[in-house]
Amino acid sequence: MSVLDSKIPEGPIDRKWSDYKNKIRLVNPANKRNIDVIVVGTGLAGGSAAASLAELGYNVKAFCFQDSPRRAHSIAAQGGINAAKNYQGDGDSVFRLFYDTVKGGDYRSREANVHRLAEVSASIIDQCVAQGVPFARDYGGLLDNRSFGGVLVSRTFYAKGQTGQQLLLGAYSAMSRQIGKGKIRMYTRHEMQELVVVDGKARGIIARNSVNGELERHSAHAVVIASGGYGNVFFLSTNAMGSNVSANWKIHKKGAQFANPCFTQIHPTCIPVSGENQSKLTLMSESLRNDGRIWVPKNIEDVEAIKQGTKKPTDLTEDERDYYLERRYPSFGNLVPRDVASRAAKERCDAGYGVNATGEAVYLDFAAAIERYGKEQAHVQHVESPTAEDIYKLGKGVVEGKYGNLFQMYYKITDDNPYETPMKIYPAVHYTMGGVWVDYNLMSTIPGCYVAGEANFSDHGANRLGASALMQGLADGYFVLPYTIGDYLADDIRTGAIPTDTTEFDEAENAVRSHLERLIDVQGTKSVDYFHKRLGKVMWNNVGMARNEKDLNSAILEIQNIRNEFYSNVRIPGKIDELNPELEKAGRVADFLELGELMAIDALSRNESCGGHFREESQTPEGEAQRKDDEYGYVASWEYSGNPSEPKLHKEDLVFENIKLVQRSYK
Amino acid sequence: MKLNLKIWRQNGPQDKGEMKTYPIDGVDGDMSFLEMMDMLNNQLVESGESPVAFDHDCREGICGMCSLYINGEAHGPDRGVTTCQLHMRKFNDGDTIYIEPWRAKAFPVIKDLVVDRSSFDRIMNSGGFVSVNTSGNTVDANSIPIPKDDADKAFEAATCIGCGACVASCKNASAMLFVSAKVSQLSLLPQGKVEAKERVLNMVQTMDDEGFGNCTNTGACEVECPKGISLENIARMNREYLKGALTK
Structure with a gap:
């Protein structure tokens, strides 16, 4: 077994990054002009990396499959972004953010990476404000904060429920400036199909122009993959329809190892599934748990009455309700981390207390918050002896100001008014902590191939805390990668432009063409969605919120069967050389059909519970996740062997020098 | 059904x-x-x-x-x-x-229902940004207090999703609502004021070059905008444009 070299710098944890930066090799500005970098994906990680690299002087080529870089799925992030600013003076610090993130990740992330993330977090806020990102402010004109799950301080910066949108538009504007200057060449409606490796180094990609179907060759001295997560392997998830694993999967098949693929985040507060034709799930931001209380009826008779429509949730008195998170976790209450909240909802619904027709929904209730804010406002506005109606009106105004767009979104989707009746929510696939293995420099096991943001595995361990994805995406793109990539590119100042008329490019292009032809030539009877939905059901039932040996083994066989059927019975209309959305989907689903199996294999090999990975065989007497640090205190990194069913396992042992491993408790 | x-x-x-x-x-x-x-x-x-x-x-x-x-x-x-x-x-x-x-x-x-909206990106490339490098060596985020009202207004303008419904709804196919949303966001914030004049002149020029029509104040864009971007932004952009054009 080869040893994975994480290249973590020597020294005390709080000096590692600054000492390393002082020693890293730099490329002089004149030489940067002769170096090309490809960035795949224009979300927070890719967009910020492209802009920063261009500002530094490199020639950047950026690619996205959407019609504009501004549409990457980071735009849909709602709640906020963490930073150790301690503006609230509530005891926050870089160490505390570092500690919370490692603990929140259930001790399956790399200490050095997480500490660096916490260190640069404050700069992100400064940077974004300088770009004109309109964060929420208080009446004194200073930045406002809120609290997120799994922490006891308020360190989350936000812009209503649209923080991701505002941050992405900030990165997009930084990109726009460089596109205007000609330092970034932007390729929209282009999808990466293959990585080109020359003499062992990543030197380019083959991309398909989706408008005319042409396969294009693009060369560079380094390739950055920032293509996001792979939650769509479950078919139904909160990801955008186009979110996919393909860029990651192509580099995996070319030699990049894939780490902890089974670490999936199931977000507790999503709008429940309504029917068979549903194409995606919608998240209701975790920020709602600041003010919303989660409950199900205490008595099973009330559950039945609600399902039959003879009772409404608002008919139930306080003592007929089971606020199960507050009951089980008194110190964190409704703000326990996502994995804990999701499992608790599943536990109640499995016990028969789910409140909708499918039995898979719990209430998220704002009545108490509306009353509390209403009373506060009545006091502030000197309303004497306010009526219940006055209080409701005033309180509703405050809640609307904080979460208005989320409430409107909920209303539009469900036709229920959440100001009057509690929201119904249920867990759904939201984020993937696993991803391509990278070292401290964010370089994969292919020299010159870097991976940033959700696409890599490094910072969130087995469970990501809320408001940390935005932080990591921008940290990687603005403040980490632009430095670390210089160390590698310093060797390329005399290389000159990489030619594309070489055997390596010929072979890569031919491989892509024959793969696409193979797909389109099947001419079977079933649509791509048919296979994707079947895969999704297997993943959700067997590789979802709770996993066990028997189900995982059967998932592996089922996925193999679906994959075989896909290649013998899928029907893709149209041609390769035209705009063909079905062909694009087919390419992505083909990769999901291989990834899904790897996720099941990884989940099977990790016979412990940690964070979002819950093995039924490994739980505490109270039903909490039971880690086995002695046996599984490592990163599982998988090498592609040529056959998707036989990946090869490599291990990176996780060493904790600054944080003591304990059973995670939020009680 | x-x-x-x-x-x-x-x-x-x-x-x-x-x-x-x-x-x-x-x-x-x-x-x-x-x-x-x-x-x-x-x-x-x-x-x-x-x-x-x-x-x-x-x-x-x-x-x-x-x-x-x-x-x-x-x-x-x-x-x-x-x-x-x-x-x-x-x-x-x-x-x-x-x-x-x-x-x-x-x-x-x-093809079919798919249109090319890259003209929107080109308008942004001509000035829809604050010219600050992403070095992280800027001032502390709280060193410039911004009145909540201004920050809220800037946020409302910034919620534009760039879908193009305003252009599609307008009988002149004008992009004024889209462009004015970005101009407003940045001109309301101190960070964007430094280059406000140049920004509005460049963005309007690109908008015209791309073949968008003129605004005749019918207000259809505001009605159809999925994010409720207000016509006030167009008025603000007109003021900014006039200021920029007269004092250039």
Whole structure:
């Protein structure tokens, strides 16, 4: 077994990054002009990396499959972004953010990476404000904060429920400036199909122009993959329809190892599934748990009455309700981390207390918050002896100001008014902590191939805390990668432009063409969605919120069967050389059909519970996740062997020098 | 419910294009409009016909990629939503629904319902930013207090999703609402004031060069905007433009 070299710098944890930066090799500005970098994906990680690299002087080529870089799925992030600013003076610090993130990740992330993330977090806020990102402010004109799950301080910066949108538009504007200057060449409606490796180094990609179907060759001295997560392997998830694993999967098949693929985040507060034709799930931001209380009826008779429509949730008195998170976790209450909240909802619904027709929904209730804010406002506005109606009106105004767009979104989707009746929510696939293995420099096991943001595995361990994805995406793109990539590119100042008329490019292009032809030539009877939905059901039932040996083994066989059927019975209309959305989907689903199996294999090999990975065989007497640090205190990194069913396992042992491993408790 | 869909089909930019009729059955009210389109496309694929090409991605009303002109309205009959958030409960059994692409000179059709909106990106490239490097060596975020009212107004303008419904709704195919949203956001904030003049002049110039029409204050854009971007922004941009043009 080869040893994975994480290249973590020597020294005390709080000096590692600054000492390393002082020693890293730099490329002089004149030489940067002769170096090309490809960035795949224009979300927070890719967009910020492209802009920063261009500002530094490199020639950047950026690619996205959407019609504009501004549409990457980071735009849909709602709640906020963490930073150790301690503006609230509530005891926050870089160490505390570092500690919370490692603990929140259930001790399956790399200490050095997480500490660096916490260190640069404050700069992100400064940077974004300088770009004109309109964060929420208080009446004194200073930045406002809120609290997120799994922490006891308020360190989350936000812009209503649209923080991701505002941050992405900030990165997009930084990109726009460089596109205007000609330092970034932007390729929209282009999808990466293959990585080109020359003499062992990543030197380019083959991309398909989706408008005319042409396969294009693009060369560079380094390739950055920032293509996001792979939650769509479950078919139904909160990801955008186009979110996919393909860029990651192509580099995996070319030699990049894939780490902890089974670490999936199931977000507790999503709008429940309504029917068979549903194409995606919608998240209701975790920020709602600041003010919303989660409950199900205490008595099973009330559950039945609600399902039959003879009772409404608002008919139930306080003592007929089971606020199960507050009951089980008194110190964190409704703000326990996502994995804990999701499992608790599943536990109640499995016990028969789910409140909708499918039995898979719990209430998220704002009545108490509306009353509390209403009373506060009545006091502030000197309303004497306010009526219940006055209080409701005033309180509703405050809640609307904080979460208005989320409430409107909920209303539009469900036709229920959440100001009057509690929201119904249920867990759904939201984020993937696993991803391509990278070292401290964010370089994969292919020299010159870097991976940033959700696409890599490094910072969130087995469970990501809320408001940390935005932080990591921008940290990687603005403040980490632009430095670390210089160390590698310093060797390329005399290389000159990489030619594309070489055997390596010929072979890569031919491989892509024959793969696409193979797909389109099947001419079977079933649509791509048919296979994707079947895969999704297997993943959700067997590789979802709770996993066990028997189900995982059967998932592996089922996925193999679906994959075989896909290649013998899928029907893709149209041609390769035209705009063909079905062909694009087919390419992505083909990769999901291989990834899904790897996720099941990884989940099977990790016979412990940690964070979002819950093995039924490994739980505490109270039903909490039971880690086995002695046996599984490592990163599982998988090498592609040529056959998707036989990946090869490599291990990176996780060493904790600054944080003591304990059973995670939020009680 | 049963519906009769009349959909614009156009094979490529040079193709003439025409409306074609597709009956569809089994649509339920909880489906989103695009899920209804998915259902139609799966039926078309499995019966050997070519599916309808349309743009979409996040399906939660924020990416701005979906773009259908439904029964003569951008994003259809509901207010404050994009097409992906429009639900079939807004329609009745037996309805005929007309589905067309955005129509504007600056948004040429690529195929069926897919149009090219890269003109919007080019307007942004000409000035939709604050010229600050991403070095992280800027001042502390709290060193410049911004009145909550200004910050809130800037935020409201910044919620534009760049979908192009304003252009599609305007009889002149004007992009004033889109451009003014960005100009407003940055001119309301101290960070953006430094280069406010140059910004507005450059962005308006690019907007004109791209072939968007003029604004004649009909206000259709504001009504159809899924994010409720206000006409006030156009007024603010006109002031900024005048200021910029006179004092340049």
